[in-house]
Amino acid sequence: MTLTGTKQSTEHYRPWSNWAGNITSTPAITVTPCTDDDAVAAVRDARSRGIGVRVCGSSLSFSPLVATGGMLLDLRHLTGITGVDRDRQRVRVRAGTVIRDFAAELWTHGFSLANQGMIWNQTVGGAVGTSTHGTGRTLCGMSSMVTWVRLIDGRGEIVEIGEDEPDRLHAVQTALGVMGIFLEVEMAVVPAFYAEEKFRFEAWESAERNWLTNIDAHRNLSVMWLQSNAAAEAYSVPVPPGMSLANQVLHFAIDAIDPLPESEWCQDIGARRGPAYGVLSGENIVDTFCELEYMVPFDDGLEAVQRVQELLLGKHADQLHPMFIRFIKADEAWMSPFYQRDTVTVSVAGHPGADYWPFFTDVDQILREYDARAHWGKLHLFDRDYLARVYPRHGDFVRLRKEMDPDGMFLNDHTRRLFG
Secondary structure (H helix, E strand, O other), rough: OOOOOOOOOOEOOOEEOOOOOOOOOOOOOEEEEOOOHHHHHHHHOOOOOOOOOOOEEOOOOOOOOOOOOOEEEEEOOOEEEEEEEEOOOEEEEOOOEEHHHHHHHHHHHOOOOOOOOOOOOEEHHHHHHHHOOOOOOOOOOHHHHHHEEEEEEOOOEEEEEEHHHHHHHHOOOOOOOOOEEEEEEEEEEOOOEEEEEEEEEEEEEHHHHHHHHHHHOOEEEEEEEEHHHHHHHHOOOOOOOOOOOOOEEEEEEEEEEOOOOOHEEEEEOOOOEEEEEHHHOOOOOOOOOOEEEEEEEEEHHHHHHHHHHHHHHHHOOOOOOOEEEEEEEOEOOOEEEEEEEOOEEEEEEEEOOOHHHHHHHHHHHHHOOOOEEEOOOEEOOOHHHHHHOOOOOOHHHHHHHHHOOOOOOOOOHHHHHHHO
């Protein structure tokens, strides 16, 4: 969609920073296209100059995926749903569309996304490109919903990839921006549904015993393990009067419910109910932090969580952020952390400027013992050799990347060492 009265902008040496402020760069050129033709022209211009191209969405990633000294493409004007196939339950949407706006517009067409991340401020392109996931043992992440893409390749040509090319589709479903510039994606959707959220505290000793029962009891379940009241305060978790939250868990449980009149919808955190898109996700309202999120096989999840707990209660008791735990079904996207593996996700965080790296390094070393994979939008300590071991299609992904972008113009320093 081109916004009326809006023109493409081109700026030189405009500093860029991600939301957390831990990654910065100064692109030589920042281009904000208003049409697909603008985007194609920008990629061809970068190619003629011999500079690289990266894309920014909402800049919520903690990893150095976006940073570039070449050209930065900002797709904020390439937004909106472009097509709805009711019979196939497929919807096409421009990659610059923010999840919040996409899900709300989707609702007006009678559809919902089967799963969403906890935060809806990401763009569609950024969410699928980093394998943003949401939670639910029987539900896949957002990359798995992609059934077709239209992108600009490294030659400056528009390419379409769909379900008739399953290998290429599975390669681009989680593409990290190295396969090309996504302009438009088609996503599998589900009939619109209503949902309700409930928060519940439980002592860890009990939650540990009820691990599988709790997971299976809800459509979507996120678990926050709190090592102290200070950990609760770091995320503005209300502390019940007279209760210590040390070694407690807070269950964020969401289930589908019967349709409700609008007068009964609620947006109070912990008691949201109404259209599913407004219950599965919400605004990013917390203070800045830096996050590492690793994914381990489902059957290893409880043990992995217990070992990270030991770090937070012992060697790294100075770390105040709680641990988030989520659950995702296996998918077929080559570079998805959920590739052919039901998963438990383990997420830890630290404040920008704090010395969280020794803690993150120890978490990394422990979770590698379970062949951990990474959320690509978050911090990780993996190198190319490790990726080749834990992502079975890594080599195929690199080969196709070279075919799509033979000169490596979509690589930056971070992605080049992993996929160059």
